[in-house]
Amino acid sequence: MKKLSQSLEDYIEAIHVISFTNKVVRVKEIAKFLDVKTPSVVDAVSKLTKRGFVNHEKYGYLELTEEGKKRAREVYGKHKELYKFLTGVLGVSNYTSKKDACNIEHYISKEAMKKMIKFTKFMDTCPEGNPPWLKNFNYYVKYGRHPSSCCKKGSCG
Amino acid sequence: MKKLSQSLEDYIEAIHVISFTNKVVRVKEIAKFLDVKTPSVVDAVSKLTKRGFVNHEKYGYLELTEEGKKRAREVYGKHKELYKFLTGVLGVSNYTSKKDACNIEHYISKEAMKKMIKFTKFMDTCPEGNPPWLKNFNYYVKYGRHPSSCCKKGSCG
DNA sequence: GTTTATAGTTAGATGTGTCTAACAATATTA
DNA sequence: TAATATTGTTAGACACATCTAACTATAAAC
Numbered sequence: 001m002k003k004l005s006q007s008l009e010d011y012i013e014a015i016h017v018i019s020f021t022n023k024v025v026r027v028k029e030i031a032k033f034l035d036v037k038t039p040s041v042v043d044a045v046s047k048l049t050k051r052g053f054v055n056h057e058k059y060g061y062l063e064l065t066e067e068g069k070k071r072a073r074e075v076y077g078k079h080k081e082l083y084k085f086l087t088g089v090l091g092v093s094n095y096t097s098k099k100d101a102c103n104i105e106h107y108i109s110k111e112a113m114k115k116m117i118k119f120t121k122f123m124d125t126c127p128e129g130n131p132p133w134l135k136n137f138n139y140y141v142k143y144g145r146h147p148s149s150c151c152k153k154g155s156c157g
Numbered sequence: 158m159k160k161l162s163q164s165l166e167d168y169i170e171a172i173h174v175i176s177f178t179n180k181v182v183r184v185k186e187i188a189k190f191l192d193v194k195t196p197s198v199v200d201a202v203s204k205l206t207k208r209g210f211v212n213h214e215k216y217g218y219l220e221l222t223e224e225g226k227k228r229a230r231e232v233y234g235k236h237k238e239l240y241k242f243l244t245g246v247l248g249v250s251n252y253t254s255k256k257d258a259c260n261i262e263h264y265i266s267k268e269a270m271k272k273m274i275k276f277t278k279f280m281d282t283c284p285e286g287n288p289p290w291l292k293n294f295n296y297y298v299k300y301g302r303h304p305s306s307c308c309k310k311g312s313c314g
Numbered sequence: 315g316t317t318t319a320t321a322g323t324t325a326g327a328t329g330t331g332t333c334t335a336a337c338a339a340t341a342t343t344a
Numbered sequence: 345t346a347a348t349a350t351t352g353t354t355a356g357a358c359a360c361a362t363c364t365a366a367c368t369a370t371a372a373a374c
Contacts, residue, residue, distance in 0.1 A: 044361080059370060
């Protein structure tokens with residue numbers, strides 16, 4: 001897989017996400033989305049075009065190539081899963097989880113990501129519904145100790 | 158708290174960690190530790206000196222100021238906690254956990270870090286010892302399904 | 315169909331972080 | 345203590361990512 005800087009990955013991801021809601025993607029939209037000025041976008045897009053991730057006709061619309069889409073799905077997939085884990089498992093606020101996911105998505109390994117996804121799924125597929133250990137963790141966060149029922153009578157870890 | 162780039166944080170952390178085992182810290186050691194050339198170290202150290210994180214006499218030894226030590230402990234603390242979480246909770250390999258911790262330590266928020274530390278502690282202080290949910294998670298990773306005992310007879314989430 | 319507004323581009327500057335090559339200071343050792 | 349080896353520094357180059365200001369192309373309005 002070709003190496004891309006965090007910055008270029010962000011541009012690809014931005015194009016991907018913008019195209020969920022907009023029929024076409026324009027330079028200006030990307031600038032707004034990433035909070036940068038348009039010349040920065042033009043620069044980045046030109047690099048991405050050269051490297052085969054983006055199609056772009058001068059003064060026209062932008063779109064991801066197949067390779068670009070693939071990469072965007074990878075990065076955005078990590079984003080979503082990180083967000084789910086941070087909010088759903090650790091109970092981090094939505095705002096912070098989003099920010100953290102935006103950063104961490106560029107750095108976390110495939111291996112760790114897989115395990116994290118597994119963990120979220122392990123939680124979501126609990127036969128009991130809301131898993132006892134999650135309730136116990138939330139209790140632990142709130143009161144700084146395990147609930148008295150925790151691990152007594154084999155109730156939960 | 159003053160802002161520092163990932164790179165400069167790495168230099169501070171390197172000085173901190175090297176000083177665990179070496180009486181004195183030298184430019185060459187940092188270069189080896191971070192796998193960069195010595196001019197890069199000199200550059201970074203000069204910036205850190207100007208900004209009050211490092212004391213350095215030309216051609217002499219290096220040491221962190223009080224502010225530098227404080228920052229180093231913060232960053233390295235995150236590193237250790239991330240490592241513990243990745244290996245201990247998610248079961249990521251030692252090698253990958255170390256690499257991931259090295260990157261993520263610069264980006265993760267205080268809020269998420271706090272929750273993550275809580276979670277590790279929640280695991281470590283389980284009255285049962287090894288928490289049932291962790292065993293169940295490992296089972297889930299291995300076999301792709303919850304063990305039959307899971308959440309039956311109130312055994313565990 | 316001109317004029318005006320909007321969007322996109324180019325040129326040039328800045329800041330960061332890295333490198334190689336050449337040079338300077340300290341440490342080692344003969 | 346003079347020669348040599350090691351370590352540290354400086355100078356200059358390059359890549360990346362951003363910006364402002366000036367310019368150009370397309371779109372909208374009159």
